[in-house]
Amino acid sequence: MVRWIPGDGEEEKALLAELGLSSIEELFRDVPAAARMSRMGLGAPLEEPALVAAVDRILSKNQTLGSFDAFLGCGLYDRYVPAVVDGILQRSEFYTAYTPYQPEASQGVLQTLFEFQSLWVELTDMEVANASLYDGATALGEAMLMARRLAPGHRFLVPSNLFWERRSVLENYTPPGDCQLVEVPVDSGTGRLDLEFIAREARNDCFGVLVEYPDSYGIVEEGLLDLRRAIGDTPLVVSTDPLALTLLEPPGAWGADIVVGEGQGFGISPSFGGPLLGLIASRHRSLRMLPGRIVGATTDVEGRRAFTLTLQAREQHIRRSRATSNICTNQTLMSLAFLAYATALGPKGLARLAGDLTEKAHRLASALARVPGLAAPLYDAPFLWEFVLGTGRWDPREFLEAMERRGVLAGVWPEDPRAGRPSLAYNGVLVAAGERTDDEAIERYRKAAEAVVNPAPPPEEP
Amino acid sequence: MSFRQARWEEPLLWEVREPKAGTPSSEATARLPEAVRRRKGFRWPELSELEVARHFTRLSQMNFGIETSFYPLGSCTMKYNPRVSEVLARRPEIADVHPYQPEGTAQGLLAMLWELEQGLGRITGLPNVSLQIAAGAHGEYVALRMTAAYHRDHGGGARDQVLLPDTAHGTNPASAAMAGFTTREIPSKNGCVDLAALEAALSERTAAFMLTNPNTAGLFEEQILEIADRVHKAGAILYYDGANLNAVLGKTGPGKMGFDVAHLNLHKTFATPHGGGGPGDGALCVGERLKDYLPVPRIVKNGRKFHLSYDFPRSIGKVKTAYGNVGLDLRAFVFMKAHGEEGLRRVSERAVLNSNYLAHRLGKHLPRPFKPLVKHEFLLSGAPLRERGVRTLDLAKRLLDEGVHAPTIYFPSLVEESLMIEPPETESKRDLDQFFEAFLRALQDSPERLHAAPMNLAVRRVDEVKAARDLLLSWRDLERVGKLAGSPDPSPSVSGTAKPSPLPAK
Numbered sequence: 001m002v003r004w005i006p007g008d009g010e011e012e013k014a015l016l017a018e019l020g021l022s023s024i025e026e027l028f029r030d031v032p033a034a035a036r037m038s039r040m041g042l043g044a045p046l047e048e049p050a051l052v053a054a055v056d057r058i059l060s061k062n063q064t065l066g067s068f069d070a071f072l073g074c075g076l077y078d079r080y081v082p083a084v085v086d087g088i089l090q091r092s093e094f095y096t097a098y099t100p101y102q103p104e105a106s107q108g109v110l111q112t113l114f115e116f117q118s119l120w121v122e123l124t125d126m127e128v129a130n131a132s133l134y135d136g137a138t139a140l141g142e143a144m145l146m147a148r149r150l151a152p153g154h155r156f157l158v159p160s161n162l163f164w165e166r167r168s169v170l171e172n173y174t175p176p177g178d179c180q181l182v183e184v185p186v187d188s189g190t191g192r193l194d195l196e197f198i199a200r201e202a203r204n205d206c207f208g209v210l211v212e213y214p215d216s217y218g219i220v221e222e223g224l225l226d227l228r229r230a231i232g233d234t235p236l237v238v239s240t241d242p243l244a245l246t247l248l249e250p251p252g253a254w255g256a257d258i259v260v261g262e263g264q265g266f267g268i269s270p271s272f273g274g275p276l277l278g279l280i281a282s283r284h285r286s287l288r289m290l291p292g293r294i295v296g297a298t299t300d301v302e303g304r305r306a307f308t309l310t311l312q313a314r315e316q317h318i319r320r321s322r323a324t325s326n327i328c329t330n331q332t333l334m335s336l337a338f339l340a341y342a343t344a345l346g347p348k349g350l351a352r353l354a355g356d357l358t359e360k361a362h363r364l365a366s367a368l369a370r371v372p373g374l375a376a377p378l379y380d381a382p383f384l385w386e387f388v389l390g391t392g393r394w395d396p397r398e399f400l401e402a403m404e405r406r407g408v409l410a411g412v413w414p415e416d417p418r419a420g421r422p423s424l425a426y427n428g429v430l431v432a433a434g435e436r437t438d439d440e441a442i443e444r445y446r447k448a449a450e451a452v453v454n455p456a457p458p459p460e461e462p
Numbered sequence: 463m464s465f466r467q468a469r470w471e472e473p474l475l476w477e478v479r480e481p482k483a484g485t486p487s488s489e490a491t492a493r494l495p496e497a498v499r500r501r502k503g504f505r506w507p508e509l510s511e512l513e514v515a516r517h518f519t520r521l522s523q524m525n526f527g528i529e530t531s532f533y534p535l536g537s538c539t540m541k542y543n544p545r546v547s548e549v550l551a552r553r554p555e556i557a558d559v560h561p562y563q564p565e566g567t568a569q570g571l572l573a574m575l576w577e578l579e580q581g582l583g584r585i586t587g588l589p590n591v592s593l594q595i596a597a598g599a600h601g602e603y604v605a606l607r608m609t610a611a612y613h614r615d616h617g618g619g620a621r622d623q624v625l626l627p628d629t630a631h632g633t634n635p636a637s638a639a640m641a642g643f644t645t646r647e648i649p650s651k652n653g654c655v656d657l658a659a660l661e662a663a664l665s666e667r668t669a670a671f672m673l674t675n676p677n678t679a680g681l682f683e684e685q686i687l688e689i690a691d692r693v694h695k696a697g698a699i700l701y702y703d704g705a706n707l708n709a710v711l712g713k714t715g716p717g718k719m720g721f722d723v724a725h726l727n728l729h730k731t732f733a734t735p736h737g738g739g740g741p742g743d744g745a746l747c748v749g750e751r752l753k754d755y756l757p758v759p760r761i762v763k764n765g766r767k768f769h770l771s772y773d774f775p776r777s778i779g780k781v782k783t784a785y786g787n788v789g790l791d792l793r794a795f796v797f798m799k800a801h802g803e804e805g806l807r808r809v810s811e812r813a814v815l816n817s818n819y820l821a822h823r824l825g826k827h828l829p830r831p832f833k834p835l836v837k838h839e840f841l842l843s844g845a846p847l848r849e850r851g852v853r854t855l856d857l858a859k860r861l862l863d864e865g866v867h868a869p870t871i872y873f874p875s876l877v878e879e880s881l882m883i884e885p886p887e888t889e890s891k892r893d894l895d896q897f898f899e900a901f902l903r904a905l906q907d908s909p910e911r912l913h914a915a916p917m918n919l920a921v922r923r924v925d926e927v928k929a930a931r932d933l934l935l936s937w938r939d940l941e942r943v944g945k946l947a948g949s950p951d952p953s954p955s956v957s958g959t960a961k962p963s964p965l966p967a968k
Contacts, residue, residue, distance in 0.1 A: 002800045003543055004733075005812050006890035012812065015891060024811045027818055028713050030682040030835055035714045040584045045802035048546055055796060058577075059555035061570030065563070072560045075783070084511050086552070091522035092529040096543050100525075101535075101870075103924040104916045105467075105862045108525030109738040112518070115475050118937035122504045128935050132740065134596035137783040145640070152868050168780035172607055176642040222495045247490060249500050262783070271551075272571050273561030273784020274596075275741035287933070293739065297583045297940060298929035300921040305945075306472075310929040316599070316636035317873070321645045326636035329597035329729065333737030336518075343475060343514045347506040355490035362493060377863035382494050404564055412562045417772040418758065418779075 002048055052130055065270070069441045070409040071364075073386045073432025074163060075241075076273060079353075080435055082344045085267045086116060095333055099293070103308035105301075109332065110307035113295040116335040119342055123245045124259040126281035130292040132331040132336045133278030133376030136168045138261025139209070141173025142291045142325055143280060147208030147235040149289045149324070150257065154178050156308035157201060157209045159193055161186040162197030163216040164416035167241075179209060182206075186217075188426070191379030191388065195223045195230070196299040198240055201229035206393040210237045213251065214244060216414065217379060218430065241339075242266055242279065244355045246347075258282045267341025268334055277334035288314060291325030293332075324424035353435075360442075361433035365389075367446045368431075373453040378428050390428040394453060400429060465865030467919045468523035476937045477946055478513060481505035524920035525738075526867050532893050534820075536839045536870035536882025537631065537678060539708045539730035544800070547733070547793035556792055561784035565770050571788060572768035576761045578795045579745075585798075585806070586704075586724050587717020588747035592756045593786040594743030598705055601725025602637035602672070604781045605746055608723070608755035609670050610641060611778055618697060621669035626656050629678045629874040631703060643669055650876055653679040653832035653841075657688055664696035674703035674711070675719060676837035678874045678882070680817065690720025699723060699751065707731045708886065709814055709837035712807030716747070716907045723748045728937050731809075732794035743790035757781045812887035815837040816894060823898050827905055829876050839884035841877050850909050854879040857904055859923060860915035864900035 012024065046054060066076045072078070089095060093108060100106030100113075113131045120129040133139040144156055158170065160183040167181075176182060182201065185194040193215065202209050209231055214220045228236060237258045238251040239316070243265055251259045263277030264270070282290055286310065296310035316323040343349060365387055368376035375390030377383060389411060393397045396413045403410035413430035483503025492500045507912045509517070526533065533540035553555070559568055575593055583589035595601040608622065613621045624638035635645045648660050654677065657786055663669075671693045675683045683689065693700045702716035702724035708731045716724040728734050728743035736742075739817035748756060758777045759770035768783075801809060814837050821830060821840035828842040844854030858881070870882040904912070916922065933939070940946055 002544070002805070004800070005546060005805075005887050007894075007900050011891045012815060015815050019815075019818055024815055027811070027835065030684050031710070031714050032684060032687055035718045036685055037587065037712060037714050037718050040712055040715075040803055040806070042581055042584060042798070042806065043801040044807045045539075046800050048800075051796065051800050052546065052550065054799060055550050055574075055792070056553070056555075058574050059550075059553055059570045061573065062555045062559050064554045064558040065560055066554065066558055068563075068567075070560065070563070072562050073557060074562055076561060078558065078684045082511075083585070084515055087515065088518040088522075090548065091519065092543075093522040093525040093527040095548075095735045095737050096528035096540075097525055098533065098535055098538050098540060098736045098737045102526075102858065102862060102868050104859065104919045104921055105526040105531075105867060106738075107920045108521035108523065111472065111521050111524075112473070112738075114936070117935060118474070118476070119506070121936045121938055122506065125502075125504075127938075134600060134741075135783045138596065138600070138779070142848055165780050165783060166890055169782060172585075172604070172778055172781050174607050175640075176610060220494060220498055222497045225497055229542060237745075245500070247494065248498055249503075253501070253733045268960075269557035269789075270560045271557050271789035272568060274782075274787035275789055276783055284933075294935060296929040296932070297934040298925045298932065300925065301923050304921055306921040308922045308924045308926050308929045310926065310933070310935075315632075317632035319636070320632050321635035321639040323636040323639070324642050326599040326603055327597075328599045328631075328633050329727075329736070329742035330740040331596075331737075332739035332741075333735070334741060336738070340514070340518060342506065343509060343517075344511065346508040347503065348508060349502075350506075358490040369668065370523070382498070384490075400564075400615070404567075409560075409563055431888040 012382065047222050068407055068409045069444050071411050071431045071433065071437065072409055074412045074414055074430055075262050076268055076270055077432065078434050079265055080202040081267050081269065081341060084339045084344050088340045089333060089337055094336060100309060103306065104434065107307060110295050112336050112339055113332065114297060114307050116339045117295060119339060120279055120281050123242055123250065124281045125250035126256065126259050127284045128287050128290065129281040130294050132335045133292055133327065133386055134282055134331060135276035135278045136239070137169040139260040139278035139280050140166055140170050143237045143260045144170060144173060144208060146258055146289050147237055148179065148293060150235045150286055151207040151233070153205045153207035155180050155182045155206045157182050157184050157198055157206055159184050159186060159210065159212060159215060161216045162212065163414050173421065191217050191219055191223055191381055195227065198227065199230035202234045206234050208235040210235055210239065212239045213248065214384055218383040219379060219381040220248065220383060225249065225254040235238055243350065243354050247384065248353045256288065263334065263338045267337035275331060275334055277331050277338055287311070288322055292327050292330055357433050360437040361385040361387060364431065364433055364437060364442050364445065367442050368449060371446060371449050371453055374449060378426055386430060388426060388428045389431045390426060392427070394425060396429045399452060402452040403448055406451065408448045410445065465918055469920045470520040470524060472517060472520045473624055474937055475507050477515060479507040481507045507810050508939055531865055531867050532889060532897050533867040533884045534869050534885050534897065535867060536884040537705055538870070539886055541882060541886035542735050542888035543733050543735040544796065547796045549798060551789050551792050556789065569768055574795050575788065575791055576763055576768055578791055578798065579761065581798050582726060582745050582747055585711060585715060586747040587715040588724055588749045590748045590753040590756060591747045592760065593791050594757045594782050595725065595746050595786060596782055597740065597742030597744050598725055598727045599637055600631035601744040601746050602633055602703065603640055604757065605701060605723045605725060606637055606641035606643065606670065607778050608752050611755050612699065612752055613669055621667055623667045624670050624672060624835065625660070625663055625668055626672040627677065629875060630672060630676065631678065631705060634672045634703060653681050654683050655685065655689060657685050660689065661692050664692060664698065666697065667699040668696050670699040670701050672701040672703060674706050676706050679832055679841050680836040680839040681832055682837055686719045705730060708839060709810055711810040712803070713810060717749060722751050728790065728794040732797045734790040734793040741787050741790060743787045743794060745761065759785065810888045814888055815822065816885040816887065819896065820883060820894050824901060839882055842881045842883065843877050844879035852909050852912050852934060856883055856912040856915060860904040860907060861900060862916040863918045864904065866897055866900055
């Protein structure tokens with residue numbers, strides 16, 4: 001058996017003797033007999049070598065992204081993480097610690113969180129950030145609830161092309177009763193968000209407007225930059241991608257009230273979708289409405305710089321039912337991954353990566369545009385490393401399956417799989433370029449797509 | 463024991479080297495309309511790899527972790543995080559798998575998640591499990607949304623109230639409020655639920671009663687079956703906050719106790735690392751009443767194949783991106799497999815034994831409220847120290863000087879000047895005895911020494927009042943007020959006498 005419980009039984013005897021007890025069972029005499037459990041029905045213990053072998057046997061049934069030509073994204077990306085980042089994450093002082101309730105014993109975690117907040121403020125050009133939320137989708141939910149604390153009204157405007165998972169999470173964060181999600185139409189021909197609809201509706205009983213930048217089709221909508229004027233004082237919530245902000249005019253510069261995002265692409269492996277990192281930033285004026293932990297700089301009694309959790313009066317452990325959020329445990333270690341990754345790449349490295357990925361996606365789109373029957377990109381609009389590939393008369397799922405048989409994970413069909421839900425406006429898949437999308441991979445995608453979409457005619461019957 | 467923490471005056475990253483504005487490459491930006499191109503670059507320093515490594519290594523040396531320090535933080539279950547789990551969770555066969563790749567190519571992960579769900583179902587006695595839960599509070603919130611949906615479908619749409627004991631974790635009322643319920647606290651009697659008060663409060667408006675057992679006083683609620691009976695007779699859902707499950711593995715479980723739903727904190731009981739505050743790892747385990755409402759997708763086994771099924775029409779939908787904190791689920795799976803039936807039972811036995819041992823010894827020096835038999839954690843009251851002008855906060859800070867982490871303090875609030883101590887099963891008798899000795903030294907110290915604590919850490923006592931007043935929350939804020947490196951604050955306010963803020967559990 002693994003030695004995660006100290007002693008060989010002798011220790012237990014000594015501890016029991018001190019208590020004047022003869023068996024451990026006496027410590028459970030307060031559990032009523034009718035509530036007792038006889039057996040859980042679990043297996044026998046495993047020694048470490050057998051344990052590792054058992055886990056590896058199970059994991060061997062997975063195929064890694066590296067064993068395909070993979071073009072999957074939808075907010076979660078496969079990017080190289082420099083070794084130094086994992087070295088930092090493996091410092092046990094970081095990964096085994098708890099929330100820094102005792103600041104004097106936790107300056108390491110606190111300073112990294114302060115640096116993380118500072119970095120997210122810098123990327124978004126916002127004013128304050130918290131120490132993390134669970135993921136990009138729940139950050140949307142928290143942002144909506146925060147907007148509701150900032151403004152009157154009962155409606156929240158949401159793009160109709162929001163990826164269905166995010167939409168579903170948002171529905172589950174919508175307060176029951178007097179709060180309603182209102183869909184902003186997206187033109188099925190151009191893929192563009194109806195900004196006039198937003199301008200018309202935002203001041204009509206709305207407590208907030210959500211836009212994505214880039215959106216769930218990968219489109220960077222320049223009209224968003226003029227939205228502030230159009231919507232007056234209604235809180236503007238912008239969901240974005242941290243790497244995109246190395247290229248794009250940050251939402252803080254065009255009047256966002258709350259900026260959220262998914263931080264996974266910065267130093268966090270896909271790991272089948274978790275752990276991820278929810279990012280949120282806002283303004284000084286709305287600071288007290290921000291959910292989650294916040295780290296501030298202060299001094300110790302000798303005037304030395306120090307960091308501590310602050311504004312805890314917003315939080316559940318003090319404010320209880322009147323807290324800004326119920327969040328307690330957050331994603332601190334992922335904030336550290338985000339920070340360490342950004343530090344390891346540096347400003348040039350990040351901007352170069354964003355530029356490279358954008359170039360690769362555009363080269364991929366150009367290559368696929370040459371395949372008759374496909375539309376790449378489906379919409380004529382600016383994009384970065386992700387775009388909609390129109391699959392024409394092909395069912396997107398059949399297209400993806402046929403491509404998989406050729407070793408290409410050709411994209412994500414971002415459709416709500418639950419029956420009876422509204423379907424997407426387009427027939428296509430979302431395709432993302434990654435660092436591994438080199439010219440050879442692009443050519444393999446193109447050839448496979450060619451073979452799938454335009455199969456050679458079968459030989460004529462004799 | 464003599465202990466000194468490293469005291470690096472480690473600058474902020476922006477102070478290590480003058481930041482440069484990241485300038486986007488021209489080809490990429492040329493693809494974008496002029497209006498959306500970033501005008502001012504973000505300011506971020508260009509460091510060498512060694513500078514990066516050294517910065518973070520130095521910061522890590524100014525932080526307690528489980529591998530450096532005994533960490534008896536009550537309600538947080540700070541047990542050893544097995545190293546083998548760290549190795550396994552980094553295998554490419556999990557790290558390099560995308561949630562949206564075809565399910566046929568991720569059968570190993572689905573098998574692992576399915577087996578973990580089955581195991582957690584057995585451990586809790588609530589066989590329907592979702593792992594799409596980020597952390598404990600998230601599980602509470604999701605379960606309460608499911609509860610609302612359940613009542614709506616069963617003629618209970620008017621049930622708008624959640625009851626909870628006055629010892630409940632702060633997340634309980636916060637989750638209930640977020641889910642649209644009003645909350646009502648049930649007073650405790652001798653540290654446990656006052657059954658008569660609960661009965662009086664239950665009504666056709668009650669949606670759920672939230673309870674943790676053992677509770678936050680470390681006491682087993684012996685009337686749990688009567689509680690379950692009353693809650694069910696009132697038509698309400700009985701909710702189990704699984705923060706304290708480490709006390710009862712293999713002895714009882716929420717299902718046996720009559721709960722309808724339980725969230726588990728796998729980052730507590732199942733040893734996934736706390737990460738300095740997260741990520742957590744949650745699971746939601748439910749019985750018959752709520753099973754149709756669990757989030758989708760659910761993992762379904764068809765023959766030897768595993769499938770992500772969305773075919774649950776009453777499901778509340780999604781509550782998180784993808785399928786949960788899978789990298790952490792693997793660590794929980796490792797913990798469950800390594801211990802097996804026998805080991806998990808020993809986990810709780812040893813945790814409860816450690817707790818009673820330390821309670822017994824420390825109870826001779828500070829008052830212990832309520833009954834003597836505790837589970838995995840126990841409360842002490844620091845109230846007698848007040849005669850000497852000493853607060854529990856001072857004692858906690860003084861313990862840090864001994865190289866041990868402080869217990870949870872000022873929670874639960876029903877005990878004056880409370881300390882909540884949880885020594886998990888991975889601590890040896892030697893560690894417990896050393897903690898006892900350290901605690902005694904602290905108790906016997908002069909008030910002056912206690913007020914001055916901590917002295918041996920990277921910083922002396924931190925001025926939290928000033929932090930809340932100045933609100934310097936980023937490098938930009940420091941820059942704005944001219945407080946970058948090299949400009950120490952000339953007028954620190956002294957917080958040694960400041961009113962301590964409650965330091966919470968969880």
